[in-house]
Amino acid sequence: MEMESIFGEPPTPSGMDSSTSVQTQSISSEPCKSQQTLSHVDTSGQASMVDISSKEDSNRVAVASCRVLLGQKAFSLVAANQIAKGDVLNVAKIAGISGAKHTSNLIPLCHNIGLSHVRVDLSLNEEDLSVEIEGEAATTGKTGVEMEAMTAVAVAGLTVYDMCKAASKDIQITDIRLEQKSGGKSGFWSRNQ
Numbered sequence: 001m002e003m004e005s006i007f008g009e010p011p012t013p014s015g016m017d018s019s020t021s022v023q024t025q026s027i028s029s030e031p032c033k034s035q036q037t038l039s040h041v042d043t044s045g046q047a048s049m050v051d052i053s054s055k056e057d058s059n060r061v062a063v064a065s066c067r068v069l070l071g072q073k074a075f076s077l078v079a080a081n082q083i084a085k086g087d088v089l090n091v092a093k094i095a096g097i098s099g100a101k102h103t104s105n106l107i108p109l110c111h112n113i114g115l116s117h118v119r120v121d122l123s124l125n126e127e128d129l130s131v132e133i134e135g136e137a138a139t140t141g142k143t144g145v146e147m148e149a150m151t152a153v154a155v156a157g158l159t160v161y162d163m164c165k166a167a168s169k170d171i172q173i174t175d176i177r178l179e180q181k182s183g184g185k186s187g188f189w190s191r192n193q
Contacts, residue, residue: 040109049109055142060183062138064149066176068131068160074167075129078160085163089122089131092159096120099155100137100148107151111143120152122160131160134179146178 042048070078078088085091097118104112117138125132135152137145157173164171180190 047109049111052111052142055185057141058183059140060138060144060181061136062144062146062149062181063134063136063179064146064153064177065135065179066133066153066157067174068133068157069172069174070129070131070164071168071170072129074164074171075124077167078131078164079124083163084166088160088163091163092122092131092133092156093120095159096133096135096152096156100135100152103148103151107147110147113139113141113143113145113148115139115145115148118148118152120156122156133157144181144184146181150176150178
């Protein structure tokens, strides 16, 4: 079995006897092509915050989404606004906005960004008994807001779970993903291109 490590030597798996060999390939001072795309890893394989000081300011917007599968009992309670902890959709919306504003405190290598706008929308989907969440973050600056948009929907989804967990332990938070982004050197990208 061959394994390439970008963070130094891998730990020795427990339970392996001395006759089992694992081949590893160390990082050279010149990373391979695929490693050059890892912007948060330096040439020695260490985690590193990206220096954005030479980048130009641009208008940046990112939209992310997520789905919370509730099941019949929790869905019915949310739809009737009968969850004991309160109004699930409004509390989750506020939590998502707050989450976007705190992204750099949660994700270690994210830059602290001055957000100009955050939107979090939650809607009930009767077909699959879910809460659909969409979040948008915007700024004018040197780095994108994809992580802020994804943190917004993730925190909103976790809040839905927290508020509904007494009704069901089978709730699932799924499909946290970037839907589109604009601005910066890479320009516009959309999942639906």
